[in-house]
Amino acid sequence: MRYQSQQVAWLFFAGAMVLFLAQVLFGVLAGLIYVYPNFLSELLPFNIIRMIHTNALIVWLLLGFFGGTYYLLPEETERELFSVRLAQLQFWIFFLAAAAAVVGYLLGIHEGREFLEQPTWVKVAITISVLLFLFNVSMTLFKGRKTATAQVLLLGLWGAAIFFLFAFYNPSNLVLDKLYWWWVVHIWVEGVWELIMAGILAFLLIKVTGVDREVIEKWLYVIVGLSLFTGLLGTGHHYYWIGAPGYWQWVGSIFSAVEIVPFFAMVLWAFYLVYQGRRDHPNKAALLWCLGCPTVAFFGAGVWGFMHTLSPINYYTHGTQVTAAHGHLAFYGAYVMLNLAIITYAMPNLRGLQPFNQVLNMWSFWLMTSAMAFMTFTLTFAGVVQTHLQRVMGMSYMEVQDQLTLFYWMRLGAGVFVVVGAILFIYAVYGPVREQLTVQEAQAQPAE
Ligand code: HEM
């Protein structure tokens, strides 16, 4: 670690990991209710558990993005962060607002609208925290070296904040409500967050491969252009059946089909650079996450997204388990793995150690990733059976659910392994380190 202010990232990563664990545990609870429908029904109903599962996910991913940005920005801009105090303040506002939202959910206080259930005052607190964050990082960039990597990352973060503002607009007309709801939900993950992903990956690839920045950043422009070109109009794949004009069938199908291209470009980018790389970076686990992230994102978002994105297909699959299969693998590959990559890379530096517990970390990679893949397969099979029985044969919803029990058991099993993988990851990164040189000791060793 070269800059003192980078240390503040530690706080954000720790907060993220606490919520990550909560997220996957609530996922398992939700999965349990799928096979024991009355489990907890009096105490903690399924809709609340689901809300905590999805909200904790979004919040910890954002905390990870904030931490990652605070970590990499000093190295990119070649100066300390504008203000560490402000960063700490921003963390606590955000973390406490999220915690208050969860307590509220447990008491049954929420405002509906999937993913955006937070009470308005929590949304206001989140907005204030994000504005403090953006001010802090923009001032840092403003005063320092302006690399393409940092600029793309900040563009993505600003975009995320701007589109979040549509969460405050909730028209009573249901068509308009849904139309704008997707401006947050879709444009985040298939637009502005993709820029965050590309920016953080660019930083990591520069570090772990040692390839020239110029080469890496040339790709970055192409990826950013493709993401925005396809992702914005690709929103149309959510406008098929909500009462929007018919031309969205065409616009949504065509543009969202092309959304695969930036995800595929990121796979080529990462593998090409690692192949070209001259440097034998000691953090092998970070390298693994850097390659895994775009690969699984390509399958989860690209392949599993394409599977149901054309309107004649979506007509049958809309809102079935096919959607849940895609939602899980896409979020996991693109954004969970991205955060685990930057955390794996940054934590040894933040702890002042050489890369440590690498084998354990890589075990958590394979365990978690295989379990998420298995969960995706079971949900995909469930979704295909569901689509056929319900939408083609016309069986009733609950009758069909009875036919899917086996798949739900397998999803639960996979979920337990995801939790084990998550615990393993947290232990590998935060746990004790045996016989590990500190950076100073390693430097004092004579070269071999
Ligand atoms: C990392 C990027 C992505 C993430 C995190 C993601 C996540 C999600 C989630 C969570 C949903 C469910 C939303 C809901 O109804 O509550 C969804 C729906 C959908 N996604 Fe994605 N997605 C991504 C990229 C893509 C891409 C690239 C495509 C197309 C190629 C795509 C196609 C779709 C479609 C068509 C739906 C609607 C499914 C339905 O009608 O029920 N997604 N996505």
Ligand code: HEM
């Ligand atoms: C890091 C890993 C995970 C991610 C990124 C993730 C993400 C998500 C997302 C985006 C949704 C909303 C899906 C949609 O609207 O289509 C969801 C719902 C759900 N997740 Fe997860 N999840 C993860 C882990 C788990 C685990 C370990 C389980 C345990 C079995 C689980 C079980 C569920 C269940 C049961 C739902 C509700 C589905 C429904 O409403 O029918 N998830 N998750």
Ligand SMILES: [Fe+2]
């Ligand atoms: Fe979408």
